[in-house]
Amino acid sequence: MDGMPRLLPLDDLPHEVLAVAPHADDEVLGCGGALALHAARGDSVRVLILTAGEGDPRLEEARAAGAVLGVQVEGLGLQDGALAAELGLVERLDAALEGRALLYAPAPSETHPDHRAASMACAAAAARRTDLRVLAYGVNRTPLANRLLDVTGVADQKEAALACHTSQAAALGERSLDADRAAAADVDVPGVERVEAFVELDGPGFGRFARETAALLLRTGNGPGSARAPRVTAVISTWNKAGDVCANLDGLRAQTRPFDQVVVVDNASRDDTAERVRAAYPEVDLVVMPHDRFGACETFNLGFRTATGDLIAILDDDVVLTPEWLERSLERLAQEPESTAVISTLIVEPEMPEAYLAAERARGERYASTFRGCASLARRDAVLEAGGYDERLFIYGNERDLTCRLLARGQRVLQTSCAVAFHRTPFGMQMGPRSLYYHARNAWLSMLKHAPLTDLLRMPFLVVSRVLLRGRAAEEAGEVTDAVGTIGLGRSLKETPGALRIVARAALSVLWNVPYCLRRREVVRHPDFELPLQ
Numbered sequence: 001m002d003g004m005p006r007l008l009p010l011d012d013l014p015h016e017v018l019a020v021a022p023h024a025d026d027e028v029l030g031c032g033g034a035l036a037l038h039a040a041r042g043d044s045v046r047v048l049i050l051t052a053g054e055g056d057p058r059l060e061e062a063r064a065a066g067a068v069l070g071v072q073v074e075g076l077g078l079q080d081g082a083l084a085a086e087l088g089l090v091e092r093l094d095a096a097l098e099g100r101a102l103l104y105a106p107a108p109s110e111t112h113p114d115h116r117a118a119s120m121a122c123a124a125a126a127a128r129r130t131d132l133r134v135l136a137y138g139v140n141r142t143p144l145a146n147r148l149l150d151v152t153g154v155a156d157q158k159e160a161a162l163a164c165h166t167s168q169a170a171a172l173g174e175r176s177l178d179a180d181r182a183a184a185a186d187v188d189v190p191g192v193e194r195v196e197a198f199v200e201l202d203g204p205g206f207g208r209f210a211r212e213t214a215a216l217l218l219r220t221g222n223g224p225g226s227a228r229a230p231r232v233t234a235v236i237s238t239w240n241k242a243g244d245v246c247a248n249l250d251g252l253r254a255q256t257r258p259f260d261q262v263v264v265v266d267n268a269s270r271d272d273t274a275e276r277v278r279a280a281y282p283e284v285d286l287v288v289m290p291h292d293r294f295g296a297c298e299t300f301n302l303g304f305r306t307a308t309g310d311l312i313a314i315l316d317d318d319v320v321l322t323p324e325w326l327e328r329s330l331e332r333l334a335q336e337p338e339s340t341a342v343i344s345t346l347i348v349e350p351e352m353p354e355a356y357l358a359a360e361r362a363r364g365e366r367y368a369s370t371f372r373g374c375a376s377l378a379r380r381d382a383v384l385e386a387g388g389y390d391e392r393l394f395i396y397g398n399e400r401d402l403t404c405r406l407l408a409r410g411q412r413v414l415q416t417s418c419a420v421a422f423h424r425t426p427f428g429m430q431m432g433p434r435s436l437y438y439h440a441r442n443a444w445l446s447m448l449k450h451a452p453l454t455d456l457l458r459m460p461f462l463v464v465s466r467v468l469l470r471g472r473a474a475e476e477a478g479e480v481t482d483a484v485g486t487i488g489l490g491r492s493l494k495e496t497p498g499a500l501r502i503v504a505r506a507a508l509s510v511l512w513n514v515p516y517c518l519r520r521r522e523v524v525r526h527p528d529f530e531l532p533l534q
Contacts, residue, residue, distance in 0.1 A: 007189065008147045008198075014101035014133060015043040019071075020093065020122055022083060022106060022114040024049050024058035025165040027073075028065050030137030031104040032158040033151025033180070033196050039070030040154070046072065048096055050089075050118060053077020057167055065161035069154075081283065082308075083117035084260045085231045093125035097132065107136035107199055112283055113258035115139060135198040145197035148187060151180060155194040231260040232326060233309030233380070237299040238317035239267040239292060242276050244424060249281050251320040257327035259313070261285060263306045265299040268292035295394030300373075304388055307380055316374035318424040325419040329377045332418040341382035341406045344371035346417040352427040361417065368415045369407070369530040370400035375421035382411055390446075392516060396435065397442035400532055404450035407526035436496050441506035443532045448510070448517035450524045455531050462531060 017038050021027035027035065027047055038045050047066055052059035052075040059075040066073035078086050097103065105122035106115040119136070126132050135147060151158065158180075180194040187195055234252055238245045245264065252259055265287045266274050274288050287306060289299065304312060311333070313326065325345065333343050346360065371378075376399075386405040389398040403413050447456060493499045 006146070006148065007187065007192070007195070008149050008200075010037050010041065010149070013038075015041070016099055016101045017043055017045045017104070018096055018100040018102070019045070019047045019104040020096075020106070020118060021047065021049050021062075022051060022112070022118040023080070024052045024056075024062040024075075025065075025162070025168045026106070026115070026139050027062070027104075028069070028158060028161045028165070029139050030106070031135070031196060031198075032065075032069055032161050033154050033194065034104065034135070034149050035066075035071050036069045036154035036157045036161075037149070037151065045070075046096065046100070047074065048093075049073060049075045050078050050083060051076070051080040051114065058165075061165045061167060065164040068157055068161040068164060070157075081114060082231070082260055083114045083121070084258060085229060086117075086121075089117075089121045090124045093121055097125055097129060101132060103132060103134045104198075105134060105136055107138050110138065111140040111253040113260060113262075114283075116258045133200070135200050137196065137198055145199055147198045147200045148195040149198065150189075150192050150194070151196050152191065152193045155180065158194075230311050230330070231309040232311045232313060232330070232377075233261040233263055233307035234259045234313040234315055235300065235303035235307055236262070236264045236315045236317050237267065237296055237303060238264060238269065238273055240269045240271050240273070241317045242269070242271045242273040244318035245273060246276055246280065247320055248315065248317060249277070249284065251323075254323045255321065255326045256324050257330060259326065261308055263287065263303045265289065265303045265306075267294055267296075267299050295391060297389035297391045297393055297395065297398050300398075301388040301391065304380065304383055309380060312378050312380045312383065314373055314376045314378060316423065316425070319374050320422045320424070321375065322420045322422070325375070325421060326377075328419040332414075332416055333377060336414060338379075339411050340414050341386075341411040342371045342376050342378040342403070342413045343418075344368065344376040344413060344415050345419040345421055347372050347375055347421055347423050349423045349425060349427040356427070365414060365416045367412045367528045368403075369413070369528055370403045370532075371413045371415070373399040374423050374425075382406060382409075385409070386411075390449075390520075392513065393442045393445060394438060396438040397446055397532070401442070401446040401449070404446060404524045404529070405522065407524045407529055408450070408522050410526070412526075412528060433496060433498065433502050436493070436499060437502050437506050440503050441509050444506075444510045445513055445517055447531065448514065449520050450522060450529075451531060452523055452525065459531065 015038075017035075019027050019031055019035060021030070027049065035045055035047065047062075049059060049062050052062060054075065054077065056075065056077065059073070062075070063073045076092065078089070083089065103122060103126060106119045108116065108119045108123075110116050110119060122134070126134055180196060236245060236248060249262065249264075252262055262281075262283060263285045264277055266277070266289065268289045268291050270292070274286060277284055277286050285306060287302060300314065315321075329343060329345060333340065336343070383402070386402060386409060388402070390401050393401060406413065444459070447459060451459075493503070496502065
């Protein structure tokens with residue numbers, strides 16, 4: 001692949017063309033000028049829209065746009081937003097490539113999950129061809145181009161074709177020919193005012209890339225056309241953290257293995273969270289609660305029920321995943337038996353002591369009695385069959401309670417450092433009255449529901465030895481294994497104004513909820529079970 005972009009003479013391009021677009025309008029934005037040039041030359045051009053079918057107004061708009069460009073447009077009618085799960089997509093693209101020598105396809109650098117899934121499927125199909133040229137175009141972002149095509153003479157056609165997509169007008173926004181003009185500004189050739197930018201992976205280089213991509217999809221079962229491919233939904237609950245949730249969504253877009261669905265449950269935020277998500281992340285399934293008095297347990301449960309994936313990534317709003325988080329988590333989960341319901345990944349937080357991280361690394365992988373709710377991957381059916389989060393808990397400690405019910409069903413939680421997520425919330429338990437109240441109350445509610453009687457009798461002793469007497473240095477050195485939310489509990493008791501009153505109120509709530517807990521009591525005798533302060 002060349003290092004610098006160069007103008008590509010149309011005469012150098014083959015005459016038998018297939019253009020693949022995930023959605024109607026992508027073909028115009030990405031390569032509409034190129035298609036018009038091919039049509040004017042009399043080439044055989046086939047345009048395939050993956051997610052628009054007969055009767056869909058978007059396909060009719062795409063056909064009108066195709067008429068402006070001079071090309072025929074077809075639609076496959078696949079599910080919008082779910083191309084990564086489409087079985088047989090590679091085979092259908094392979095059949096469409098029959099007799100074609102040039103393929104226009106979405107670039108691997110695209111951010112929309114459908115675009116990336118289409119890119120992978122095209123790569124896998126192209127791996128079976130030895131005489132195929134591929135020009136990858138950008139829609140969400142301009143690709144790191146090594147080929148430029150002068151489309152100055154057909155710019156008006158491209159603009160008119162884009163105007164045919166009236167139902168997409170709001171989503172298109174400012175996306176028009178600005179990218180064509182911007183790319184042309186760097187071309188020092190008289191008369192060249194508009195260019196389309198492509199990355200060409202041709203010859204042996206592309207063949208190797210395509211084969212490796214196809215092999216990866218086959219090995220991991222994560223790509224289009226794989227019968228073993230799990231659908232994965234990211235579930236985020238948020239409240240008044242617009243900036244954080246947008247950073248989180250940017251991290252989801254940057255995943256090497258795209259999510260198939262992203263669900264954001266906004267707990268009636270008073271900032272502009274919902275408006276920003278709708279405007280900047282159209283791929284997100286946004287649920288806005290009618291008021292903000294719901295707890296995190298309720299909003300997450302709604303997200304779990306909204307999810308369509310086989311797996312769910314349970315994410316706090318202020319988490320940013322490293323780009324390989326999902327890919328590595330899937331690879332690790334694939335090595336586990338079906339009884340492993342959750343894998344909880346390594347979390348890095350502000351103010352996290354190096355000694356704690358070193359202790360985590362030294363412990364290595366282990367089956368645990370809870371998981372980190374800010375970044376874990378779970379089997380959706382297992383979570384729902386166990387009842388999801390107990391909404392009586394409202395917030396904090398809900399992961400341990402759910403784990404107890406999973407353990408009671410013979411399932412397990414794996415703590416692993418196979419993938420890393422960055423959490424913007426500082427290390428340990430958060431200071432403040434609400435945090436102290438729910439941590440103190442919920443630990444008892446969960447154990448009343450699930451701990452054997454002998455363990456319940458040990459709880460008061462553990463409160464004294466592991467909370468009141470445990471020093472901060474011991475916590476930061478990593479002596480606390482899984483109950484990260486209890487780190488700083490002793491400090492909270494000392495520093496929170498009115499701490500004794502708050503704890504007394506929590507104790508009264510525990511007494512009030514004893515009948516509730518006894519009605520739901522399900523003793524856990526799984527060897528992975530531990531008390532929260534153990």
